[in-house]
Amino acid sequence: MRKIEIVQGILDANEATATGNREVFDSHNCLAVNIMSAPGAGKTSFILRTIEELSADTRIGVIEGDVVSTVDAEKVHDFASAVVQINTKGMPESCALVADMIQVALERLPMSDLDLVLIENVGNLLCPSEFDLGEHLKVVITSTPEGHDKPLKYPVIFSQADAVIINKADLLPYVDFDMEDFMRSVRNLNARVTFFPLSCKTGEGVTEWVTWLRSQHPAR
């Protein structure tokens, strides 16, 4: 029981910090997006495509979360206005970003010069669903080779999503992915979600996603 009490304490503290982060984003009129997926679903490619489409008129910061390594931050570095890398290894919760880590990242980002912050969470469909970061939007990326049954197995993260990206649409001819079945499973968990089938490789469908993202700013 002691461990469960402590975990609850951590979640309460996280919520308070997340609220503070949200106030920072709001005070700078900056939209914050928490991007979550399984390993290899394409979070970094998705961020690169989003920057490519928006960078002409939007100043974008990126917070890169990973247990170890800086490979994603290096890929993004030349394209974003600012990047902060967070490595979670050795932290009490290493399998997800938590609000404390975002608080530290916000101190390092030039918040007055940013319109949008994209947060790449750790590759994991479980732990990240437990921690509010203070973001405005939660985006979950699935990829077609993962199969259409993922919402049945990882329901919490899909139930929280504002948008679900179905990446690697270019592989649809070669994999067993039933789009209708997938969307029905997600809708059963989450009636308000918006879907964006797209391919970060070919660029197909990216415009629809970016148009929607623009429509979310600065609504809150």
Added chain:
Amino acid sequence: MRKIEIVQGILDANEATATGNREVFDSHNCLAVNIMSAPGAGKTSFILRTIEELSADTRIGVIEGDVVSTVDAEKVHDFASAVVQINTKGMPESCALVADMIQVALERLPMSDLDLVLIENVGNLLCPSEFDLGEHLKVVITSTPEGHDKPLKYPVIFSQADAVIINKADLLPYVDFDMEDFMRSVRNLNARVTFFPLSCKTGEGVTEWVTWLRSQHPAR
């Protein structure tokens, strides 16, 4: 600090239970394999292919771990000699199987009638690496659409693997996956690992894996 001490206590208790599980497997001359991967890499398809190749002369039990749902256990049910489903939702560690869960599963499996137990862990490249289950072999599955940089980002699980399966080899013409780069990254973490590129969809490469698996039993 309190939380870290408690986590250490949990890991010590897990190790003791894992040792007990290993004694149960050994006393029945039964090989136990812990199968780990990201969501959607193909653990269940891999188990089904392995059963297909071995079931003529090998009695196989399966322990299916998932946070929620029984979809995988249902797929495996008609092919294995025995199946036990474990749902980790609500348990203190819900993002991985732990030794306690395997101990319970072993009480439900007809251990005297089994030669091999395949354990499908929760889809996650992080948490499962923390918990010894009492298995003899750790198998990590990666899939080609995930990309070849996964060992850099999830090094612990690759460093522990006895075998690394590179699944979805049939998609190699359509994805950016550098096999040589991937193998080099894993070898830098783990010199003793054996690789099996294969496709659970086409069956290509499955024989090599199964031949190796046979060679591991009952060596210990």
